[in-house]
Amino acid sequence: MASDICRVLLVDDDEDDYIMTRDFLSEAEQLTFKLDWVDSYPEGLAAIAQNQHDVYLLDFRLGKEDGLELLQAALKLGCTKPIILLTGVGDHDIDQKAMATGASDYLVKGNTLSATLLERSILHAMERKRGEIRQAQLMAELATANQELKDFAYIVSHDLKAPLRGIASLAVWLLKDYGDRLDENGKEMLQLIDGRVRRMGDLIDGVLQYSRVGRVRDEKTNVDLNQVVAAVKDAIAPPVGLEILVDSELPIVFVEKTRIQQVFQNLISNAVKYMGKPEGQIRIGHTTDNGFWQFFVSDTGIGIEERHFEKVFQIFQTLAPRDQSESTGVGLAIVKKIVELYGGRVWVTSQVGHSSTFFFTLPQTLEDRDV
Amino acid sequence: MKSSDPILLVEDDRIDVLNVKRGFKDIHAENPLYVAENGEVALEFLRNSQNPKPALILLDLNMPRMNGLEFLRILKNDPGWRLIPVIVLTTSQEDQDRRHSFELSAAGYIVKPLDYDNFVKILQTIYQYWLLSQSFEGG
Amino acid sequence: MSSKGKSITILVAEDDEDDRLLMQEALEENRLANDLHFVSDGEELMDYLLHRGNYSTPTQAPRPSLILLDLNMPRKDGREALKEIKADPDLRQIPIVVLTTSKAEEDILRTYDLGVSSFIAKPVVFESMVQIMKMLGTYWFEIVELPDRASR
Numbered sequence: 043m044a045s046d047i048c049r050v051l052l053v054d055d056d057e058d059d060y061i062m063t064r065d066f067l068s069e070a071e072q073l074t075f076k077l078d079w080v081d082s083y084p085e086g087l088a089a090i091a092q093n094q095h096d097v098y099l100l101d102f103r104l105g106k107e108d109g110l111e112l113l114q115a116a117l118k119l120g121c122t123k124p125i126i127l128l129t130g131v132g133d134h135d136i137d138q139k140a141m142a143t144g145a146s147d148y149l150v151k152g153n154t155l156s157a158t159l160l161e162r163s164i165l166h167a168m169e170r171k172r173g174e175i176r177q178a179q180l181m182a183e184l185a186t187a188n189q190e191l192k193d194f195a196y197i198v199s200h201d202l203k204a205p206l207r208g209i210a211s212l213a214v215w216l217l218k219d220y221g222d223r224l225d226e227n228g229k230e231m232l233q234l235i236d237g238r239v240r241r242m243g244d245l246i247d248g249v250l251q252y253s254r255v256g257r258v259r260d261e262k263t264n265v266d267l268n269q270v271v272a273a274v275k276d277a278i279a280p281p282v283g284l285e286i287l288v289d290s291e292l293p294i295v296f297v298e299k300t301r302i303q304q305v306f307q308n309l310i311s312n313a314v315k316y317m318g319k320p321e322g323q324i325r326i327g328h329t330t331d332n333g334f335w336q337f338f339v340s341d342t343g344i345g346i347e348e349r350h351f352e353k354v355f356q357i358f359q360t361l362a363p364r365d366q367s368e369s370t371g372v373g374l375a376i377v378k379k380i381v382e383l384y385g386g387r388v389w390v391t392s393q394v395g396h397s398s399t400f401f402f403t404l405p406q407t408l409e410d411r412d413v
Numbered sequence: 414m415k416s417s418d419p420i421l422l423v424e425d426d427r428i429d430v431l432n433v434k435r436g437f438k439d440i441h442a443e444n445p446l447y448v449a450e451n452g453e454v455a456l457e458f459l460r461n462s463q464n465p466k467p468a469l470i471l472l473d474l475n476m477p478r479m480n481g482l483e484f485l486r487i488l489k490n491d492p493g494w495r496l497i498p499v500i501v502l503t504t505s506q507e508d509q510d511r512r513h514s515f516e517l518s519a520a521g522y523i524v525k526p527l528d529y530d531n532f533v534k535i536l537q538t539i540y541q542y543w544l545l546s547q548s549f550e551g552g
Numbered sequence: 553m554s555s556k557g558k559s560i561t562i563l564v565a566e567d568d569e570d571d572r573l574l575m576q577e578a579l580e581e582n583r584l585a586n587d588l589h590f591v592s593d594g595e596e597l598m599d600y601l602l603h604r605g606n607y608s609t610p611t612q613a614p615r616p617s618l619i620l621l622d623l624n625m626p627r628k629d630g631r632e633a634l635k636e637i638k639a640d641p642d643l644r645q646i647p648i649v650v651l652t653t654s655k656a657e658e659d660i661l662r663t664y665d666l667g668v669s670s671f672i673a674k675p676v677v678f679e680s681m682v683q684i685m686k687m688l689g690t691y692w693f694e695i696v697e698l699p700d701r702a703s704r
Binding site: 201203204206207210211212215236239240250 | 429
Binding site for chain 2: 638644645646647661664665667668669670671672684687688690691692694695696697698699700
């Protein structure tokens with residue numbers, strides 16, 4: 043449409059205004075305008091309903107009715123083209139109301155109105171409207187995607203697990219009922235089936251947990267992180283040689299308790315899992331930096347090579363061979379998702395063979411990033 | 414519930430039916446077990462006065478024709494049937510399913526575990542718990 | 553699946569002091585007394601659940617995961633409270649176990665009719681109470697999955 047003619051409809055009961063508008067538009071430099079004119083509210087509304095124009099100019103004074111009413115009626119009809127209200131000098135209230143109602147712009151008639159001003163207002167209004175429409179489309183797409191994800195998670199939980207459970211049961215029964223007729227090789231195969239079934243089950247649970255982070259909401263409350271960390275320590279029950287220390291008095295944050303608990307739970311159990319030796323130390327603490335809390339969970343474990351620093355936060359990525367690892371690679375991905383949902387950041391530093399430190403930040407005033 | 418009271422299992426998956434039957438044998442539960450493969454069949458079973466009235470119903474949610482929640486709604490709206498405790502046995506971990514089930518006065522909501530041995534342990538707990546509780550036998 | 557790490561709130565409605573002590577000890581014996589609250593009649597039970605009167609601060613009366621209900625209590629008895637709870641769209645999802653000395657068929661019928669989850673006869677001996685609380689705890693908190701506690 044950039045190279046085409048821009049069709050403008052003026053709704054104004056004063057012919058002088060029409061003549062002035064026509065003259066202004068004929069002087070336009072960037073676009074070629076074609077101006078149509080109607081002089082009453084009903085004709086205006088009828089023309090808007092036809093949707094034949096690219097932009098509408100509505101005069102505030104329209105006999106019995108006014109331009110604001112026409113604006114409302116047009117929007118109610120589902121008008122997606124920009125509407126500019128023409129008002130009189132000093133009508134600030136009306137200008138405000140027009141913008142609040144959904145006008146793309148307003149222009150004050152009188153000496154200050156010029157050809158340049160009119161053209162620029164029209165161009166800006168059209169640009170803004172295109173932006174609004176694009177945004178509305180994106181929001182709609184996002185809503186659809188979210189719904190699809192919900193449905194998908196539901197299907198995964200129901201339909202993929204059912205046959206898997208069947209396979210698991212049959213493998214166990216074969217071993218129990220016919221074990222004496224199988225040689226070692228056959229028994230081992232059944233055990234391998236069992237192992238793969240469990241792994242598949244863990245993966246499905248992982249997908250579900252991960253998808254749940256974004257779609258299940260809890261109430262936010264003031265959460266004392268000292269209590270959260272203490273509860274997590276209790277739940278993890280680390281082996282005897284493993285020390286878990288909290289460096290500093292942790293703050294109280296306004297979050298969903300189950301989520302922040304999940305963050306600490308996953309980071310600490312990750313540290314326990316990759317300690318690699320019977321004795322070690324895990325330290326938890328925080329600092330304050332520029333409106334953010336910065337937390338860390340450090341360990342004296344096996345460490346991570348630098349080239350894997352990003353990878354560990356991706357879903358299903360684990361650094362151990364599939365067969366040896368109990369881990370599904372979901373825990374840190376969930377940490378990342380939760381922290382980012384709150385507008386924070388997560389990263390890791392490490393010395394291979396010595397230690398790893400996981401950091402995450404949370405804004406001290408937590409705003410919701412969710413859609 | 415007594416160890417001679419009948420139990421009704423509403424379940425469409427053949428292996429899951431075997432799971433329960435086998436599990437009952439393993440925990441030495443001798444209650445007669447009746448099976449209906451979906452909600453409609455279960456209602457027919459209950460309507461037929463030739464059949465004994467179950468002291469407990471084990472209910473799957475995801476079934477063809479009439480799913481578990483639809484069945485539960487009908488059951489709990491019937492003055493004669495609503496006295497029968499219903500335990501939901503399902504693969505769904507969705508909170509909405511849990512909430513709907515308890516709104517409809519479910520007597521438990523249990524997510525079927527992957528492996529059979531765990532399932533037997535769960536069945537044992539359910540069974541012992543229900544042996545402990547009183548059911549209405551005057552109907 | 554297991555209850556570790558979760559805080560379990562049990563609300564017991566029971567007017568008899570001895571029974572309350574018995575239940576508390578039995579729950580403690582089974583390490584289930586994670587977050588135990590007592591009310592002594594139906595009126596107080598409703599105050600607790602609806603955050604009225606003495607329970608107007610919500611943190612003081614956390615939403616229970618399970619209610620253990622005696623039927624015979626002064627002021628408002630268990631049957632009436634049960635009816636009110638099951639009529640409240642926000643409370644009706646909380647499972648209720650009736651724990652009572654009454655074995656009257658009529659009570660069993662009435663309470664199941666009102667949507668109670670199970671009906672257990674209250675034992676007199678401590679050992680039996682411990683046994684029952686153990687079964688109750690294993691069933692409701694280790695194998696049953698309750699709705700999330702957030703109330704929409």
